[in-house]
Amino acid sequence: MQAFLQQVIFGIQLGSLYALIALGYTLVYGVLRLINFAHGDVFMVGAVVCYYACTRWLPFRNLEAYPDAALANVGLALGVLLLAMAVCAVLGMAIERFAYRPLRNGLQTVDAHFWGMVAALPVAIGAPLPGLPVRAVVWLALGVVFGFLLRPVVSRLARRTVRSSSRLNALITAIGVSFVLEYGGLLVFGADPNFVPTVVPERTFEIPGGIRVGTPQMAILCISLLLMAMLRWIVLHTRRGKAMRAIAFDIEAAKLMGINTDSVIAFTFALGGALAGAGGALVAALTHVKITPLFGLLPGIKAFVAAVLGGPGSIPGAVLGGLLMGLAEAFVAGSQFSAYRDAIAFCILIILLLARPTGLLGQPVTEKV
Amino acid sequence: MNSKRLTRVSGVALAIVACTLVGCKSVKSGATAKPSEIVVGEYASLTGTTATFGTSTHRGVQMAIDDANAAGGVNGVPLRLVTEDDASKPDVARTVVTRLITQDKVIAVLGEVASTRSMAAAPVCEQYKVPMITPSSTNPEVTRKGEYIFRVCFTDDFQAAVVAHFAADQGYKRAAIFKDIKNDYSVAFAANFAAELKKLGGQIVAEQVFQEGDTDFKAQLTSLKAANPDAVLVPGYYSEVGTIARQAREVGLTVPLLGGDGWDSPRLIPGAGGPGGALEGCFFSNHYFSTELKEKATQDFIAAFRKRYSTSPDALAALGYDAARLLVDAMKRCPKLDAKSLRDAIASTKDFPGVTGKITLDMNRNARKAALILQVKGDRFTVFRSYTPEQIGQ
C-alpha cells in the first residue's frame, strides 16, 4: 500500500509536467489541426533559458555559503520561471509567424526580412569579430541588407507557390522547425550535458505511513496546477479565449464574424509556448536532469501522446491524458517491467485509440460530405 | 511510364552514375598523401551524446602527436593527425573510418571510447588490414573483431570483477543493480558484476533499468529501495548518474552507489548537486590514472596537459595520449612502415611506460593493467585503493 501510494505521488508529479506540455499541443491542435512537432523543442529552450538564468544571468547565491539567501533565491527562481515563459512565448509566436503562417496564408514579401536574418546568422557567427555586441550589430545590419536583397526573390517565389493544405506538409514543416531548434541549440549550447545547480532549498518530508514527499515535487505540482487554472480562466472568460474557441469551432465562420484569426492564432502559440517554457524551467531547476539540445524530444513525444490520449483539442482532456501517462509510467517503471516503460505508454494509447478513436474527452466529429 | 521504359531509364541512369563516379575516382587518386609525412587517423565523438569523452580523448591524442613531431617525428618523418567526428553514432563511425582509410590513406586508426562505435568500425580496419588502437573501449568483444584491433585499457569483465571484489571486500553482500537498457556497456557490466559477486558469496537483491534520456528515475529507485540493498551498482554514463543519485537520495535510498569508468567526468559532481552532493562517498572503478598518483611520468603528463589546455586531464585524455604514443613507439620500432609490420610491432609491445601504467599487450591484443577504485570526496575523486589482475584472480 505504501509503495502504491508512493508511486501514485511520483506519477502525479510526472503527469502534471506532461499535462503542461500536452496543453500546448492541444491548444494548437484545437485551432489549427496541426501537430506542432517543434513544441518539445520549445520545452527544451525553456530548460536552457533556466540553466543560463540560474548560472549566469541572475545573481543567485550559493545556498551552502549563504543559508539566509534562501528567500532571495526563491524570489529570483520565480523570476527565472517568468523569464523562461516569456522567452518561450515569443519563440512560439515567432515559429507561428515564420513557419506556419506562410504555409497557411502563402508566403509574403515581408518574410524576406526573416530569411535575410537567417542567412546573416552563419556569416555573423563565422566571421572573426571582437566581442558579442559587435557580432550582434553586424548580424542585424547584414540581416537587413540580406532582407532587402531577398525581397524580389521571395515575392517571385510567393507568386509561383501553389498553396496546399496537406497535413503532411504542415507536419514536415514542423519537423523542420524542430530540427532547426535542436541543431541551432547544438551550436549555441553545445552537446555536453549541463546541470542546473540547486538554487532553492530542497527538503523531503516523511508523512505518516512512510511516504516521502519532496518540496521540488510539491512545487512542480502546485505551479502546474496554478498555470492550468490560469489557462482555463483565459480560455473560458476572456475575449481572446472566446475567439480561440470560435476558431477551433469553425475558422472560416470566425473570420466572417470579424475575428482577426492570425492574431488569435499567434496568441495561442504564445500561450502554448509559455506553458512549455514553464515546464522546461521546472524540470531543469527542480529535477536536475541533464540538459542537452535533444532534451525535449522524449518528453515532447510523450506529452503529445498524452494530448492525443485525452482527445486533441480538449483542454481537460490534455490534463487527464498527462496524468494518466504519468501514472502509467510510474507504475510500469516501479514494477519488474521497467524495460518496457516507453512501449507501455504507446500501448495504452494504441488500445485506447482503437476503442475510442477521438481520445478520452475528444468530441466525436462526423465528417460532412 | 511502363516497366520496359523504366528498365531503360534505370539502365541509363546507372550508367551515368557509374561514369560520373569512375570519373571522380580518377581525379581523386591523383591527390594521395605525399610520402613526406605519415598520416594517422582518429575517429572520436566530438559531438553528440558522449561529446565530452571524444573531446577529452582527442586532446590527449593531439598532444601525443604534437609531442612526437616536436621530437622529430618517426625517424625524421613528421606525423599528421586527421580527426573525424562520428557524432556519437555507430553507423557514422563506420562511414568515417572507411573515409579515413580509403580517402586519407591513414596508416593506423585511433579510437573510439564507446565500445559500440569501436565494434562498428573495427571490421572496416580488419578488412583493409589497418591497425586500430582503441584508447578506452572496454567491451571484450572489440579486440575479438580481428588481428589488427588493439586496446590500451582494461576490459569490462575485468572492471566489473574489480567492482564486485570491491563490493565484497567492503561487506556489501546485498547489492542492487540499476542499468541503462539502451547502453550495451551498462548491460554487460551489470551481468559480469552479478556473476562475480555471486561467486564471492554476495547476492543481487533487485534489478531495475532506465533509458538514456529519461527524466525521472524515482519510480524505479523506490522499488530498489524496497529491497533494502547494501549498495547499488549504477553502471551508466556520468550524464545520468548525477541525476540518479539526487533522485535516489530524494526517495530515501541512502546507500553508496557504485560505478565504472563511465562516471569519470568533470561534470559528474555538478550533476549530483555540487561538492558534498548526492554522490559524496560513492565509489567507482577507473583506469589506472589519477591526478593524485605520484609516478613521475603521470605528473609530467598532467603538468604538460594543464599548461596546454588549462584544465586537468581525465583518464580518457591519458588513455588517448598513451594510445597515440604507443602507436608512435611501434612505428619507430618497425623496420618498414607497412600495415603488416606495424601490426606486428604493436602486438609485440612490452612494458611500454604509459602514463596509465605499464602497458604489455597480451596475445588477445588487450592490455593487462590494474584498476583504481576512486571515491567521490568534495569536488575531487580520491584514490581509495587499487586492484591488479592477479589480486582478483585473473
Place this chain on the structure above:
Amino acid sequence: MIGWAVSRLVGVTVLLTALAFLSNALTESLETYYFLIIIQCGIAATLAVSLNLINGITGQFSIGHAGFYAVGAYVGAAWTMLWRPRLESTLPILSIGSPTGDILNLLIALALGSLAAALTGVVVGTPSLRLRGDYLAILTLGFGEVIRVVLLNIDAVGGARGLTGIPTLVSTGNLAFFWVALVLIAVTVLTRNLMRTTRGLTWLAVREDEMAADAMGVNTTRVKVTAFVIGSGFAGAAGVLYAHFFTGISPDIFGMDVSIMITTMVVLAGTGSVTGAIIAGIVLTALPEAFRFLKDYRMLIFSTTLIIIMLTRPQGILGHSELGFGSFFRLYRRLSGLRRTSSA
C-alpha cells in the same frame, strides 16, 4: 504470348547481367567510401519508394516506417546468423562461403525479412488504418517505438548491442551494388505495375477522396491495409540488405529519426511520385555526406532548406508527376523554345 514472355525473359536477363557487370566494375574501380554512400543511397531510395506507396499513392499518414525496416533487418540477420547454422548440417546447400550458397541464403533472408515485415504490417495496419490523418500518424510512430523497445529487450538478438558480425552475403562476387539495385528496381517496377491494376486504382481513389471511394463500394480499410502491408514488406527487404551489407545492426540504428527522414524524403519528392521518391532518397543521403565539411552547420542548413521548400513548393519537387525520358525532352523543348522566344 510466347513471344512476349521470351522478350521479357531476354530483357530481364540482359538487365541482370548488365547490373552484375556494373556492380563488379563499380566495386573494383570506386573508392570504398563512395561505394558505401552509393549503397546507402540505394537502400534509402528503396525505403522512400516503399513509404511512398503508403503515404504518397494511398494518401495515408505513416511516420513509423523504421520499425518495418528494423523487423526486416533483424529477421534477415537472424536467418543468416541464428537459424541457418542449425539447418546447415541437414541441408549442406545452405552453408555460406560458396557463391551459390550465398545467393541462396540471401534470397531466403530477403524472403523471410520482407515476409516478417509484411506480417508486422498486418498486425500494425489492421487496427490503426481504421483511423485517419494525425491519429494514424501518431499510432504508426508509436508502433515504430514499440518495435524498437521490444528488440532492445530480446536477448537472442543481442539487446542494446544488437547483432554484429553478420556475414556479408551481398558482397560475394562484388554483388553488393547488384543486389541493392535489383531490389530497388524490383520495388519500383512492382509499385508502378500495381498502380495500373484495379487495386492500384483503388489506392489512388482512396487518396483523392476516401469518402467517395467508400461510397463507390471500395472497401477502403482493406485497400489501405494492402498498401500498408506491401509497403512494409518492401521496407523489410531494404532492412535485409542493410544488415548484410553493413554487418552490424542495433536497435538505435532504427530510431525515430530514421522514420522521420524517410517521411521527409517522400514529402520532399512530391507525394505520389515514384521516381521523385528515388531521387529524394539518393539526394537526401548523398548531400549530407557531401557537406560533411560544414560540420555543425550541416544539419541546420538542411532543416532550414526543408522549411523553405515546404513553404515555396508544398507539392514537393516533382508533385504527382514522374520523371522519365519524356520529361527530359519536354524540358529540352521548353528550354529551346525559351531561347527562341528570347532571341526573337
